[in-house]
Amino acid sequence: MNLFDQLAVETPSIPSMYKEMTRRELEDRAIAVKQKLGARVFLPGHHYQKDEVIxxxxxxxxxxxxxxxxALQKEAESIIFLGVHFMAETADILTGEHQRVYLPDMRAGCSMADMATKAQTEKAWEKLNDVFGDSILPLTYVNSTAAIKAFVGRHGGATVTSSNAAGMVKWAFTQKQRILFLPDQHLGRNTAYDLGVPLENMAVWDPMKETLLFDGDWSNIQVILWRGHCSVHENFTTSNIAQVRKDHPEMHIIVHPECTREVVARSDSSGSTNFIIQTIEQAPPGSAFAIGTEMNLVKRIIKDHPDKHIISLNPNMCPCLTMNRIDLPHLLWSLEALDAGQEINRITVDKYIANDAKKALSRMLERV
Incomplete structure (x- = not known):
């Protein structure tokens, strides 16, 4: 039984009445209860959430x-996080003692974050240190569990975002000869390559086989990439790019760096979600883009920019399935539970883990 199956057993199920309501009923009740709760509740929403929630x-x-x-909403006693589990964990780590964080549906996880467990990471660290000694600094993408952030914090490393990964990798190389990049191999590979690290100096750690995948002299290894990936972004392919080049040669192809190295190399530009949004916002009317990122966001960008020709790089792409676990019925359930004084789906991070995770986050925030 995986984490989210276990959570489904241990946490209450949404009452059936919420699933039986019309969208209008759900929206009207959500508006009313949100107004009633006022500043006592704060709802942060991730870009990948669907429109009914965002x-x-x-x-x-x-x-x-x-x-x-x-964390800045000091009046907010409750945070209902419209995102996935690791995001709510980070909010719990950074918010104050008087604030409580909730996730509308505990099944809203992240397959990438789940690809690196605490046990796997500790075992890998032991084996890698046996080989390379004290020459490795761990970095973890913020798209990771609190336990992985804590592991990195304990070992002198830091978190990174897709916006600041380059700066953090540069910093890491001032600390140690090598880096271990968790859990997304593609962001790590694309970032290191852009900084001048040759692909032949990058190895991949396979946590399932507990082995280092590398052909060559191990002394040349500079970057060890965890074998993890985003199930959404890995579905953009070079064939998608070839098709867009054929059908829409005028289009600027812009992708997220969680895409594979081959896709990023063949695109016109790559960058974080905010980079993608801002690039399109700043483009003149009539501009044309093919976007390689999550479909809920792509559809929203298309709707927000009717003066531009915008398509998804992969026309058959589905939205992030786990992100889509957060829907209007679960959101209303969370709001009305709070109004009734009930604690449903609260996210809490153990203080010991939170303290170490804060070290990793702080090392990043001090440098951005």
Whole structure:
């Protein structure tokens, strides 16, 4: 039984009445209860949330920014995080003692974050240190569990975002000869390559086989990439790019750095979610883009920019399935539970883990 199956057993199920309501009924009740709760509740919403949910967000953004914004809402006793589990964990780590964080549906996880467990990481660290000695600094993408952030914090490393990964990798190389990049191999590979690290100097750690995948002299290894990936972004392919080049040669192809190295190399530009949004916002009317990122966001960008020709790089792409666990019935359930004084789906991070995770987050925040 995986984490989210276990959570489904241990946490209450949404009452059936919420699933039986019409969208209008759900929206009207959500508006009413949100107004009643006022500043006591804060709803940060991730860019990948669907429209029925994001319309109720008090602010939109990426996971770390949303957690930071939550911590600034001193009047808010409750944070209902419209995102996935690791994001709510980060919010719990950064918010004050008087604030409580909730996730509308505990099944809203992240397959990438789940690809690196505490046990796997500790075992890998032991084996890698046996080989390379004290020459490795761990970095973890913020798209990771609190336990992985804590592991990195304990070992002198830091978190990174897709916006600041380059700066953090540069910093890491001032600390140690090698880096271990968790859990997304593609962001790590793309970032290191852009900084001049040859692909032949990058190895991959396979946590399932507990082995280092590398052909060559191990002394040349500079970057050890965890074998993890985003199930959404890995579905953009070079064939998708070839098709867009054929059908829409005028289009600027812009992708997220969680895409594979081959896709990023063949695109016109790559960058974080905010980079993608801002690039399109700043483009003149009539501009044409093919976007390689999550479909809920792509559809929203298309709707927000009717003066531009915008398509998804992969026309058959589905939205992030785990992110879509957060829907209007679960959101209303969370709001009305709070109004009734009930604690449903609260996210709490153990203080020991939170303290070490804060070290990793602080090392990043001190440098951005």
């Amino acid at each position: 319309q109720f967000a008090d602010t939109k953004g990426d996971s770390l920014v949303l957690a930071q914004q939550s």
